[in-house]
Amino acid sequence: MTNLATNLTTTAARMPDQDALRVNGQGVTYGQLHQMAARVAGALRAHGVEPGDRVAVILPNVPAFPVVYWGVLLAGGIVVPMNPLLKAGEIDYFFTDSGAKIAFVWPDFVAEATKGAENSGTRVVTTGAMGPEDFEGGDAIADPTPREDDDTAVILYTSGTTGRPKGAELTHRNIHLNAHRSAEVIQEMTSDDVVMGCLPLFHVFGLTVGLNAATVAGASLALIPRFDPQAAIEVIEKERVTIMQGVPTMYAAILNHPGSDGMDASSLRTCASGGSAMPLEVMKAFEEKLGCMILEGYGLSETSPVASFNMPDRERKPGTIGVAIPGCEMRCVDLDGQEVPVGEVGEIAIRGDNVMKGYWNKPEATAEAIPDGWFRTGDLATMDDEGYFTIVDRKKDMILRGGMNVYPREVEEVIYQHPDVLEVAVVGMPDELLGEQVAAAVALREGSQATPEDIIAFTKERIAAYKYPRRVWVVEALPKGPTGKILRREVRAPSA
Structure with missing residues (x-):
């Protein structure tokens, strides 16, 4: 050949x-x-x-x-x-x-x-x-x-x-x-x-x-x-x-x-x-x-x-x-x-x-x-x-929260179990006390009523305390690459 x-x-x-x-x-x-x-x-x-x-x-x-x-x-x-x-x-x-x-x-x-x-x-x-x-x-x-x-x-x-x-x-x-x-x-x-x-x-x-x-x-x-x-x-x-x-x-x-x-x-x-x-x-x-x-x-x-x-x-x-x-x-x-x-x-x-x-x-x-x-x-x-x-x-995506390793994929798997969640990306956010904090951007199914607080509570029940997201925000769609792969690195938390 x-x-x-x-x-x-x-x-x-x-x-x-x-x-x-x-x-x-x-x-x-x-x-x-x-x-x-x-x-x-x-x-x-x-x-x-x-x-x-x-x-x-x-x-x-x-x-x-x-x-x-x-x-x-x-x-x-x-x-x-x-x-x-x-x-x-x-x-x-x-x-x-x-x-x-x-x-x-x-x-x-x-x-x-x-x-x-x-x-x-x-x-x-x-x-x-x-x-x-x-x-x-x-x-x-x-x-x-x-x-x-x-x-x-x-x-x-x-x-x-x-x-x-x-x-x-x-x-x-x-x-x-x-x-x-x-x-x-x-x-x-x-x-x-x-x-x-x-x-x-x-x-x-x-x-x-x-x-x-x-x-x-x-x-x-x-x-x-x-x-x-x-x-x-x-x-x-x-x-x-x-x-x-x-x-x-x-x-x-x-x-x-x-x-x-x-x-x-x-x-x-x-x-x-x-x-x-x-x-x-x-x-x-x-x-x-x-x-x-x-x-x-x-x-x-x-x-x-x-x-x-x-x-x-x-x-x-x-x-x-x-x-x-x-x-x-x-x-x-x-x-x-x-x-x-x-x-x-x-x-x-x-x-x-x-x-x-x-x-x-x-x-x-x-x-x-x-x-x-x-x-x-x-x-x-x-x-x-x-x-x-x-x-x-x-x-590069691993989140280091207070010296503990948090893997976004593991947290995403739990959030995907919520019936209203269509897509999710878990990312690290700077935190003065812990170095990094766990956060999540979610896109919801059409007509769903879930709030960020609902998703936090849902995740908190199913995962170790240091892993669940302290902040969740809803987006229309998550940023994606040419194949449709979700790009975590482009997920940005809203300033408010």
């Missing part, structure tokens, strides 16, 4: 008439996808893109995304997927840092991208639903340009909790192996499957576990340009979706949407959840209502992404992120990098063929993240005697 695009050419040769993509009832076959990508690859070469050059992709979940993604890889380039909602200043940083020569951009975002390209000189190419507009030339490149296993295939910028985002360099081998394991071991995916493509393809979960895994298996990817619970419900029914992949807020949104009451979800076989911890109440209610199983796993941009999962052929332990996948080792370590005993809290460290090559042009950050061959995730967890990991919290 060298160039990742070999997965596309192999599947296209094996089953050219199979639908690779499904959008609004229309199909794009693997044969068509290969031809369109080959034309993009030829045009890239004609416009000066050589192997190893970076090409940015600023597109929603439309067929053009896979077309240009595979086109860049066929040409031997490096794909730099970017969130379409970025502003000019952020785009400037991504373009300049990556040195992107060309950017394929959705028409709605062209003005912002053009402004963001002024310093880097990146060429902005307007790209419609099926591919680039006015971008022709060169002979189609149907055979993948030779690359080495350790050559970078994709640079994924991580949403830095501190400072500027860093570009995680994922190699052809990283993504190839992770996609294979996602398809075969976790989802048991075959060419008969229809995969729900509601995760953004510019995000590592949607890119590897969705697009790349479906291509490896020859499955069909049913795309939703932007996640919306009503659209998701319709696609599950119309396309007879067998595998859904999502973050917990997506499952909660479908569950709480009136359209899910009578929906036909009989085709759904497996649901994979990642990105953040799945509240047990949401998992139980979703499975009961739609009659399917949710398998929860864990990963990061830096690990291609999948590191652990509840496997279909092993006991599922709800509330855990499962066991390390083949080719990957995980352990919980203390501040000195020493493994902690079973059942004790430590930072998850990961080693294996899924761990990134490093951060693009940031050797110091790479050395800090991977000091001894083990990637430090910043996530705190425990491991049981069967190798199942349970996330306790982000190292």
